[in-house]
Structures are given as C-alpha cells and as structure tokens.
Amino acid sequence: VGAGMAQASSNRVAKVAVGGGVIRIETTTLTASIEKGFITSLKSKATGEEFIAGFDRAQSDALQLIYRQGEAVDVGEQRFGQVEARQVSEGRAEFIFHNWNGDGVVAVSADPESGDLLIEPSAFSSRPGVRSCRWLLKGLRPGTKLAAPLYQGVSLALDDPLLKNSHWAWPMGWEAGMAVLQTGASGFWVHCQDDRYRYKAMHVGGAAEAYQIGFDTEGYGPMDDNLAAGGLAW
Numbered sequence: 438v439g440a441g442m443a444q445a446s447s448n449r450v451a452k453v454a455v456g457g458g459v460i461r462i463e464t465t466t467l468t469a470s471i472e473k474g475f476i477t478s479l480k481s482k483a484t485g486e487e488f489i490a491g492f493d494r495a496q497s498d499a500l501q502l503i504y505r506q507g508e509a510v511d512v513g514e515q516r517f518g519q520v521e522a523r524q525v526s527e528g529r530a531e532f533i534f535h536n537w538n539g540d541g542v543v544a545v546s547a548d549p550e551s552g553d554l555l556i557e558p559s560a561f562s563s564r565p566g567v568r569s570c571r572w573l574l575k576g577l578r579p580g581t582k583l584a585a586p587l588y589q590g591v592s593l594a595l596d597d598p599l600l601k602n603s604h605w606a607w608p609m610g611w612e613a614g615m616a617v618l619q620t621g622a623s624g625f626w627v628h629c630q631d632d633r634y635r636y637k638a639m640h641v642g643g644a645a646e647a648y649q650i651g652f653d654t655e656g657y658g659p660m661d662d663n664l665a666a667g668g669l670a671w
Contacts, residue, residue: 499575520535541559544556
C-alpha cells in the first residue's frame with residue numbers, strides 16, 4: 438500500500454509498533470493505524486490527506502476465507518473468536534485470528550526504501566474447498582474513484598453500478614495486480630509484486646457496502662482439497 442512520495446530523506450523511516458492492540462506504522466511516505474486487521478487510518482505525508490473514513494468494524498472481519506461460488510466466511514471475532522496483535526521484530530508485527538471458521542495471520546511490515554506499507558494475509562480451516570483468503574480494505578471515503586486495469590482500464594467511482602459488488606480475477610479481467618484509489622486531492626495505490634505468478638483477485642464493494650475492496654490470494658488447485666490460502670504481500 439503506497440500513499441505517494443514525500444520529500445526524500447537521508448534518514449529513512451520504517452517504524453512498526455504495537456500498542457493497545459493497534460499496529461501503528463510510519464514510513465517516509467505515510468502514517469497508518471491498523472486495528473484487528475483493518476486499516477483505520479492511512480495518511481499521506483506529502484499532502485496530509487486521510488484516506489479512510491469511519492466504518493463499522495462489527496459487520497465483518499478483516500480476514501475472510503472464500504469458498505466455491507464466492508461464499509465468504511469471517512476468520513476472527515464474528516464467530517466467538519478473537520484477534521490479537523503482537524510485535525514480531527522491530528520492523529514487523531502481526532494480527533492472529535481465531536474463530537470457529539478457521540485461523541489466520543495478517544503480517545504487517547514496511548519497506549524503508551519505497552515507504553510502502555506491506556500487508557500479507559493467510560488463513561487456514563479444517564473445512565476443505567478453500568478458494569482464497571481475502572483481506573478487506575474498508576472505510577474508503579465517499580467519492581473515492583478506482584483506477585485499475587480492468588478490461589484495458591477503467592476510472593470509475595466505487596459506487597458506480599458497473600463496479601459495486603463485482604469480482605475481477607487475475608489475469609483474465611484484472612490484467613495487472615494493482616489498483617489506484619483516487620480522492621479529490623490525491624490518492625494511494627495497492628499492488629502486488631508477485632514473481633511466482635500466483636492467482637489473485639480483487640472484489641470491489643459488497644452487496645450492502647460500496648466503499649470497500651477485498652484483495653484475494655487464491656490457493657493452488659484442486660480446490661476440493663484446499664484447506665488454506667495465502668502467501669502474497671499487498
């Protein structure tokens with residue numbers, strides 16, 4: 438997740454710290470707060486703009502398992518579960534998810550060279566048939582536009598009927614693993630640098646919520662035997 442470039446600095450900043458169950462990140466380009474796997478604040482250092490609005494975190498978990506036909510199940514607090522934050526090292530932290538549906542990890546780190554925030558989700562279940570794991574980016578500000586390589590490229594508001602609750606698989610419909618979220622003054626982008634050509638997908642909006650995007654890491658087939666998915670960093 439990159440929020441534009443701030444002024445170059447000889448002292449590169451990449452701080453990742455856990456406090457009160459919240460992971461806070463600072464790099465040369467952005468500051469961010471992540472709670473229970475959700476980005477609750479993302480600010481550009483270049484413009485000072487906040488890209489995340491308030492949203493109801495009780496409606497879903499940040500980490501989900503996706504099954505055949507797009508069935509999504511939460512992996513976290515939604516089914517008598519819990520989400521814990523822990524510090525792994527000076528530059529890395531993670532959320533641990535447990536509930537009846539499965540277990541998962543969302544690892545959080547920062548790239549001191551680019552200033553990008555790195556999110557790496559993975560999830561596991563004893564129920565077979567896992568197609569992918571999904572990390573949800575919610576609370577995008579009303580009016581945010583999506584610019585992405587969908588069938589040669591689109592630039593549309595997230596609540597446009599052509600985008601709302603739509604699914605885009607790489608490489609057929611989503612032709613490159615990247616998406617630019619544009620606001621009135623600036624914006625940020627989410628991308629995946631994947632040299633193993635793993636299948637992935639982007640789910641835009643939901644049945645009841647337009648201003649969210651799910652980034653899917655798909656497991657290897659055959660799907661009927663799959664119990665887990667993960668291994669890509671966004």
